[in-house]
Amino acid sequence: xxxxxxLSIFCIASSALATTVSSDTTVKLEGLFHxxxxxxxxxxLQSTEKNISKHNKAVAFYTEAALAxxxxxxxxxxxxxxxxxxxxxxxxxxxxxxxGSHLFVESEYGKVEAGSPYDAxxxxxxxxxxxxxxxxxxxxxxxxxxxxxxxxKGLAPExxxxxxxxxxxxxxxxxxxxxxxxxxxxxxxxxxxxxxxxVGISYIPDSSNxxxxxxxxxxxxxxxxxxxxxxxxxxxAASLDRNVRNAFSGGISYEHHIxxxxxxxxxxxxxxxxxxxKSAIYTDYSDKTKDGTLYKSxxxxxxxxxxxxxxxxxxxxxxxxxxxxxGKSLTSKEYHKGGRSTNYYNGAIAYxxxxxxxxxxxxxxxxxxxxxxxxxxxxxxxLGAGLLPYAEIxxxxxxxxxxxxxxxxxxxxxxxxVAIIGAKxxx
Numbered sequence: 117x118x119x120x121x122x123l124s125i126f127c128i129a130s131s132a133l134a135t136t137v138s139s140d141t142t143v144k145l146e147g148l149f150h151x152x153x154x155x156x157x158x159x160x161l162q163s164t165e166k167n168i169s170k171h172n173k174a175v176a177f178y179t180e181a182a183l184a185x186x187x188x189x190x191x192x193x194x195x196x197x198x199x200x201x202x203x204x205x206x207x208x209x210x211x212x213x214x215x216g217s218h219l220f221v222e223s224e225y226g227k228v229e230a231g232s233p234y235d236a237x238x239x240x241x242x243x244x245x246x247x248x249x250x251x252x253x254x255x256x257x258x259x260x261x262x263x264x265x266x267x268x269k270g271l272a273p274e275x276x277x278x279x280x281x282x283x284x285x286x287x288x289x290x291x292x293x294x295x296x297x298x299x300x301x302x303x304x305x306x307x308x309x310x311x312x313x314x315v316g317i318s319y320i321p322d323s324s325n326x327x328x329x330x331x332x333x334x335x336x337x338x339x340x341x342x343x344x345x346x347x348x349x350x351x352x353a354a355s356l357d358r359n360v361r362n363a364f365s366g367g368i369s370y371e372h373h374i375x376x377x378x379x380x381x382x383x384x385x386x387x388x389x390x391x392x393x394k395s396a397i398y399t400d401y402s403d404k405t406k407d408g409t410l411y412k413s414x415x416x417x418x419x420x421x422x423x424x425x426x427x428x429x430x431x432x433x434x435x436x437x438x439x440x441x442x443g444k445s446l447t448s449k450e451y452h453k454g455g456r457s458t459n460y461y462n463g464a465i466a467y468x469x470x471x472x473x474x475x476x477x478x479x480x481x482x483x484x485x486x487x488x489x490x491x492x493x494x495x496x497x498x499l500g501a502g503l504l505p506y507a508e509i510x511x512x513x514x515x516x517x518x519x520x521x522x523x524x525x526x527x528x529x530x531x532x533x534v535a536i537i538g539a540k541x542x543x
Contacts, residue, residue, distance in 0.1 A: 142197075144186040147543035152178040152251075154258040158532025160265040168258055178257060178538075188220075195222045229304045235387075236304050236316030238283040240367035242383040242425025244436040244464035245278065249475040250494030252464070253278060255510035255534040261488075266514070268525035269344045273516035276458050276483035278440065280421055281358070281387055282320065282365050300325050302365070317366035320389065324359045343397075343520065353401035353408065354520065357393025358446045360419045364388045381427045387445075389419035395448040414448040417456070421445055434466040447484075454522025455485040471498040486516025502542040509535045 154176050156168045169176040188197030201217045218232035245252040262272035282300070304318040343352035367385030374380055394415050398408030425438035442458035449456075464477035474495045481488045494508030513531035 140190060142186075142188045142190075144188075145543070146182070146184045146186070148180075148182045149541045150178075150180045150538065152254070152536060152538035154178065154254075155535040156258045156260075156532060157534075158260060158530060160528070160530040161260060161263045162265060165260055165263045176258065184217075193223055196220065224308060226305060226307045229302075229306075231301050232304060233301060235282040235302050235318035235320065235365035236306065237280065237318070237365035237367050237385040237387055237423075239304075239306075240314070240316050240369050240383050241280075241385045241423050242369075242381065242427060242436070243278055243423070243438040243440070243460075244425070244462035244477055245479075246425075247427060247434040247436045247466045247475060248464050248477045248492070248494055249466060249473040249496045250492075250506035250508035250538075251536065252475070252477050252492055252494060252508070253479065253490075254508075254536055255490055255492065255512055258534045258536075259512055259514075259532060261514050261530065263530065266516075266528040266530050268518050268521050268528070271341070271343065271518040271520065273486045273514070273518055273528070274484050275486055275488045275514050275516065276442075276460070276481040277488075278460050278462060278479065278481070280423070280440070280442070281360075281419060281445070282318075282323070282363075312371045314369045315366070316368075317364060320360070320363040320365065322359070322361050322392070323363060323389070324392075341520075342401075351399070351401045351408070352411075353398050354451050355394075355396045355398065356416070356446075356448075356451065357395075358416065359392045360389030360446070361392045362390055363419060377429075377431045379429045383425050384422070386422040387419055391416045391418045391446060393446075395451045397450060412450050414450045416446045416448050417444045419445045423460075432468050434464075434468070436462075436464045436466075438462045452484055452519045454517065454519035458483040472496070484516075484519040485522075486514070486519075488512065488514045503539065504542070505537075505539045507535075507537045509533065 154168060155174065158166070164170075167173050182201070184199060184201045186197060186199045188195050196219075198219045199217055219230045221228045256277050261275050266273060282302075300320050300323045302318040302320050304316065307313075307315040339356045339358065341354045341356070343354055365385070365387045367383055369381065369383040371382075372380045394413055396410060396414075397412040399411050401408035421440070421442045423438060423440035425436065427434060427436045429435075438460070439462075440460035444456040445458075447456040459482045461480040462478070464475055466473060466475035468474075472495070475493075477492045477494070479488075479490045479492075490510055490512040492508055492510040494506065496504055496506035498504055511531075511533050513529065515527055515529045517525035517527050
């Protein structure tokens, strides 16, 4: 009976939808599939840590995909509609262009997006990687920055890649347990182009209001880091709840055509929010109950981040620089003993001629006084419409220690090389 009722409702809804879709309805389909193969050579690794995947030392494969449909209608001077993203069986493409189901309304006064997981800051931000050939920054997918020879008492140093809090789940090498949490939902406004200037702003009432494969989730954002104890009965753990409330993300961009073949693009973006969580140190911590005896507790600092980026195009050459800072956002003196600030430095130069593009990029981050440097050489070739094979090689080196043990832990180093070949197909 339930199946018959469901089929009846489905048929009625389908008929109603068919009768309401008019000739001025626009349907835009987008798709992407990305296949990648990575190879790694890195020092200071032991035994199976040398493996690039769980059981293979030589090579690992990586795939991501996206399929989205944008349906819109125009009524007078207003365009409205929705974007629906289908979750593929492979890893979803984490990009605003190929993800983020939402409703939108657009007119001469700008565009409003409701429900998108991607904020104005992440959409408007400029980094030097924006002009890089191949991927520019995928070396971090294969590098092992938590090997036994760089850890202290089982805790790895914290290294940062070019990520901000509302782009995705904030990625830090802290053995977090919330890696599968999706970004929080937002409402955003983007202004029209005003003589080269555009402004965007997003409001996030609660960063824990996210979704996982389509299901609402009022939680998440809490990381648990295991700490060594004195015997089995003295298990210790640090709990960091990085949720924020009443937060904003925004940016302002400017594009200017200087001369024939010379163009400039600038952007300044930032994030602002009130910390809703705390850092807590527990003794007698239990994996089963996710609780223990509270030892110390402290409110995390509020969210304050910013990023500046610029791209200059001159003929076949492109140049880009960017600087980002997380400041002391969502850190505490109790856990982050060695330092509390995070900064990003990024530069790149790219040359394109016909179907071929080559780039050289540099990245440096300093998180809690730990440093990560990387130089990447990449090239890509547009083989056909939508088909882009590429190759890149990156050299990286990392130096640091766990911030919780900063007073006693020595600085440890690791370095290595990652080679990547792959292909992207865009439809």
